[in-house]
Amino acid sequence: MQTELETILIAQGRKARRAARFLATAPTHKKNEALYAMADQLEAHGQEIITANKIDLEAGRKQGLTSALLERLTLNESRIHDMAQGLREIAALPDPIGEMLEMTRRPNGLDIGRIRTPIGVVGIIYESRPNVTADAAGLCLKSGNAIILRGGEEALNSNRIIARIISAAATQAGIVDGAIQLVDSEDREAAVFMMKMHDYLDVLIPRGGQGLKKAVLDNATVPVIMTGMGNCHVYVDEYGDYEKALPIVLNAKVQRPSVCNAAEKLLVHQAAAQAYLPGIIKALQEAGVEIRGCEKTRRIVPGLIEATPEDWSAEYLDLIMAVKIVDSLDEAIDHINQYGTGHSEAIISDNYNAVRSFMAGVDAAAVYANASTRFTDGNVFGFGAEMGISTQKLHARGPMGLRELTTTKFVIYGDGQIR
Amino acid sequence: MQTELETILIAQGRKARRAARFLATAPTHKKNEALYAMADQLEAHGQEIITANKIDLEAGRKQGLTSALLERLTLNESRIHDMAQGLREIAALPDPIGEMLEMTRRPNGLDIGRIRTPIGVVGIIYESRPNVTADAAGLCLKSGNAIILRGGEEALNSNRIIARIISAAATQAGIVDGAIQLVDSEDREAAVFMMKMHDYLDVLIPRGGQGLKKAVLDNATVPVIMTGMGNCHVYVDEYGDYEKALPIVLNAKVQRPSVCNAAEKLLVHQAAAQAYLPGIIKALQEAGVEIRGCEKTRRIVPGLIEATPEDWSAEYLDLIMAVKIVDSLDEAIDHINQYGTGHSEAIISDNYNAVRSFMAGVDAAAVYANASTRFTDGNVFGFGAEMGISTQKLHARGPMGLRELTTTKFVIYGDGQIR
The missing domain is CATH 3.40.309.10 (Aldehyde Dehydrogenase; Chain A, domain 2)
Known part of the structure; x- marks a missing residue:
């Protein structure tokens, strides 16, 4: 039996899969137009975002969050402008999709190449800082991936409005609905269920501490990129x-x-x-x-x-x-x-x-x-924004930018070759 | 409480970790000498291998293995020669380790490069064909990885002698003991425990059917590269x-x-x-x-x-x-x-x-x-041997050769830069 939450998450997964098929072949100019629209709309709705953020801050204070955590959670006009600028910077980066990494002619006349493609649907579980919502969505959109975002409970009101604004802006700019989705639940079970959605998520990026890492080890069937453990x-x-x-x-x-x-x-x-x-x-x-x-x-x-x-x-x-x-x-x-x-x-x-x-x-x-x-930082290394810093060895290692959100496929051109 | 089997596997994992540190900086000529020695020793001990293989074949016949499976399990002089040739071909391939993929100078004067390194310790779970034992060990050795091999129960006698011969040959050629290890157990629990050895294995490559795939989804905490599902x-x-x-x-x-x-x-x-x-x-x-x-x-x-x-x-x-x-x-x-x-x-x-x-x-x-x-095959694509064909999107996609057994690290050269 599926819980109501699981039913919602699976519906989001299906929608993301459909969106990913659209995004895989979306032209660069369309993705960039969406990113600029997302940036403009964030700035245009700055006051609404700040109002929603105040609800999170108030609740956080009541729950006794440390001042460091409250500081990370806080949004103001300047931070909203930075979020928007981040999206514009991602729009200005070259599109990684479609790059032919190599192509060689084999003795039998086959031309075998390896071309960069999106991963598909990316899941991210993160905490505190609501700007991750825009950064991660922007990087995934540019690299042709659909994204399902699961932010911290303490930032739900802030994340909800940011996700709604950027998702609507992307749709209005011609990106199919479902490319950017937020898991709108404070329930911890939502994160645990996401870790098991291997039919819908191609990769899961957890950004958080030891507790999240352990939950991922215990539960994840989705391929995971571990981030940010730093001794x-x-x-x-x-x-x-x-x-x-x-x-x-x-x-x-x-x-x-x-x-x-x-x-x-x-x-x-x-x-x-x-x-x-x-x-x-x-x-x-x-x-x-x-x-x-x-x-x-x-x-x-x-x-x-x-x-x-x-x-x-x-x-x-x-x-x-x-x-x-x-x-x-x-x-x-x-x-x-x-x-x-x-x-x-x-x-x-x-x-x-x-x-x-x-x-x-x-x-x-x-x-x-x-x-x-x-x-060690995506910006310093010249990647624009970053999706996290991978501390594992598979797929991506170190700061993850657009390239780390891609995979490759082999394309083989022949004229009737058989084996 | 650890079972005896788990204690043995953890000891193998520790030994593999130590070997991996040695292999990471082993010079190319030493790895190649080991590969040639492994090839020579396989041919020199052909009769012993065939004798051990007959025990597996006899048991397989009694257990009612299909003729197709028995055929895959069979070793003869020609197949042993092919295994040896495979190792010699791997020796002839360029060493992927140490390749600088790119290096750029940042505005602050830091030179930031990305260099190819081994993954560390690779685990592989496979079935039937005992030649995989030599192929996988050869690819891992050349790419600077330690390997823990877990072949099918039906091939245990064959795999045992092949692993013993090539491991001894590598050690005699100056490779540290522990670089090539076989899980010497028919117990299914050994495979399941391997899937959870994330402190000792950096990646697990399962090669097999739906049953193995399901067991991996249910149990693995080690990062996995799924292979060979082909509709x-x-x-x-x-x-x-x-x-x-x-x-x-x-x-x-x-x-x-x-x-x-x-x-x-x-x-x-x-x-x-x-x-x-x-x-x-x-x-x-x-x-x-x-x-x-x-x-x-x-x-x-x-x-x-x-x-x-x-x-x-x-x-x-x-x-x-x-x-x-x-x-x-x-x-x-x-x-x-x-x-x-x-x-x-x-x-x-x-x-x-x-x-x-x-x-x-x-x-x-x-x-x-x-x-x-x-x-779609590592040999046809020009990779020499192959470790399997990845059907997932993270890290490796398609036939996996030496390059897919590597990761990268960032190397940053400065002269006192601070942030």
Whole structure:
């Protein structure tokens, strides 16, 4: 027996499938016109969005959401303008669909090519920030995919009006109805049911914390792209330049500690520890960071909290940093590969061989030489907006832009060949 | 509480993880030396392999395996030589690892590149043909991945000796122990537990029928690449050339009906049906094919079995073909997108617009113009061996060779950049 909620979700899935067939061959100019219309309509309805957002904020305050969460949830004119600009930027990006990646002629005369196509129907489960609703819908539309959006309960009123505005704008611009749909339910079961809709969703992108990750592992039959688990390290090598190490460690830790590409761990080569650690730790502490040190670190900088074994795996998303002194570059690489989440990892070194070994040996979505881990971001990498940062290895790894929302198919041109 | 089997599998998983770290940076010449050694050792131990294979064949006969299955299970000197040659061909292919796919300089001076890396640890669950053991291990070794192999129970003795020989040869050639491991158990639970080993396996490739697919949907927490579901169509257009249509339909259906790229359905445009269908159906029947016709087909060729609604979704893997007359190209495309499995689909037409619409509109791993669906194959496409044919859209679609066993990572070179 289907529940009422399941019946609604399946109907949305069917509608998305139909829309996806239309979108797969929609001309670029039509998709772009829709994106510009969506942007214009968001700005035109700014006051309505702000009014709806106030209901979410009021409810959030009553439920005792932290001020950080309330801040993420807040929409104002400037943020609505940014959302609209994001859609216009996506419209300005080249259309990835139809690109022939390669074509070769085989000995039997067949021309075999590989061409970029949309994935089909994309599902996304996300939290808090209502701008994701517009970003994700815009990226999916441009890449020819239908999208089913499932935002956080705390943002339902905001997401509902944003989805309604952009969906109506897209339809008026000639995109078939059903290309952009929101799951209009606060029920947690809606997210769990989405994870099992493999007949209707070609991929599911969960953006959230450990709870969502576990629910996905337990329930998903839809292929999933895991995003945003970030236990990131900065390793200061024996040959690291202090003048680069200090600002990079500080930036990676404190510029925005709540995001997944912020550094959580500092590894320092033993040969550099005595000279560098006191200064780096002092600067971090002055920036409000709580330091948890390994035994050797605490001998060099007395009075630090002791790092526990759990610290090496932890993702704090806060002004906390654990510090470990390693005996060698190899120990640093092994430590990162063992405890890291495969997100963003950095080495600070002026030694050619050390950098080369680190870049090759560290298994992560983004590996940095002499730069802050904070750069792992679709905009910084030049993708326009981003759909999330994949920390898995299949299909997409790192920031996901338009290209990561596509697949390929083989096209084979013959003149009667048989086998 | 872990069962003994689970304890063994987890130990294999740990060993594979360690091996994968070694393989990720193993030099190409060392991997190739191992592949040549594996090939030589398979040939040197041919008699032992044949003896072990006889035990499997004997047991299979007692269990009443069909002659087709027994045939697939059989190893002889020639097949062992083919396995060895397959490994030598993999050695001769270029190493995909370390290829820089692109690198751009961003406005802030960061050089951001994307480089090809191994996936890590690959699991494969397969049936019957013991040569898959060598093919899959060879492809994974060359692409820098560790592999855990789980063959069919009916081939356990054959797979056991093949895995032992090639694993020992690789180790002697300097590859770390654990790169190639077989799950040495007839227990079905071993396969189910593998599907849940997401801490140890980066991807699982199931090769098998509907039962395996269902078990994977029900149990897998490891990211999966589904393979080889093939309800393939040949569509003969209004503007199709009979001289091409007849041999292509025959070839697609009868050349090897038991494989996933064989055609199961024939769609014919109504304007071509009267002229083409009697001849095509007669030729198919003479080749031993049972025809199941739609109502219109049965009016043109009386006496055919009636096609039921279930026929349109069926994958026969046998000398059976269902035939449907469609009113238009659009109906053909819609029918294929609704009932097909997204494997291989062909149009026979000399009309430019019809071919262009079909290639763009059909959503499948391989779409053919005027050629047989039977060509969807890693060897034919020029990939050397293949790991399976993906019928999903994420990560890999169509025949999977070395490239599909890789992922990428971003490498970012800076000189002190912060955000």
